[in-house]
Amino acid sequence: xxxLPFLFLLALCLCLCACSNESPAPAAPVDTAAEINVYYSDxxxxxxxxxxxxxxxxxxxxxxSALHEKGAISAPVAVRSFLxxxxxxxxxxxxxxxxxxxxxxxTSGEYMMMGALVNTFLDAYSASGLMxxxxxxxxxxxxxxxxxxxxxxxxxx
Numbered sequence: 001x002x003x004l005p006f007l008f009l010l011a012l013c014l015c016l017c018a019c020s021n022e023s024p025a026p027a028a029p030v031d032t033a034a035e036i037n038v039y040y041s042d043x044x045x046x047x048x049x050x051x052x053x054x055x056x057x058x059x060x061x062x063x064x065s066a067l068h069e070k071g072a073i074s075a076p077v078a079v080r081s082f083l084x085x086x087x088x089x090x091x092x093x094x095x096x097x098x099x100x101x102x103x104x105x106x107t108s109g110e111y112m113m114m115g116a117l118v119n120t121f122l123d124a125y126s127a128s129g130l131m132x133x134x135x136x137x138x139x140x141x142x143x144x145x146x147x148x149x150x151x152x153x154x155x156x157x
Contacts, residue, residue, distance in 0.1 A: 032057035039119040039153075040072035048155045050123075060092065063124055066127035072116035074101055080135070086130035087151060090121055099134040102121045103141050110143050115153030122152055 034057060037050040045079050051070065056061040060082040067073050078095030086139070102113055129149035132139055139146040 014114075016096060022150075032133075034058040034124075036063065036064045036066065036120065036124040038063075038070045038072065039066070039116040039123070040070045041109075041116065045108050045112055045157075048112065048153060050119070050155075058124060060121075063120055064094075067116060067120055070116075072120070073098070073113060077101070084125055084127060088126070090125060090130045092121065093129060093133040093136055096135045097138060100119045101138070107143050110141055111153070114146075114150070118150045119153055 060079040077098045080093040083091045
């Protein structure tokens, strides 16, 4: 006798759930495209300039591709890891090709490449700083050891 109310409730629930002929509406496509400012060197390699570009979605890989397309970096670069902490600091680890590329630069070329990379990431993610590594190690060039948090580079050095 005690089972009867429970069985009645169960049957009612099954009837209500099974009676619907409607299928769920398909989800509307989500537009993940993003507009970012990509920074790169002017022709004289004296100033950083920026241009707004559209990327498929905001991701470190897409940002690196946009930097390459604008000529800020001369070859594609792999992103090994990316993390932005709660304080707005980005921790970015790039592939060895970035270290080779930047070590082949002179002083102004290095400044322009680092400025383009840092400014583009900081602007895209509204971040306050960027800690850069290459292959999990601190980036060292003939001009600097980048073992500190990089901030926005001035557009004119």
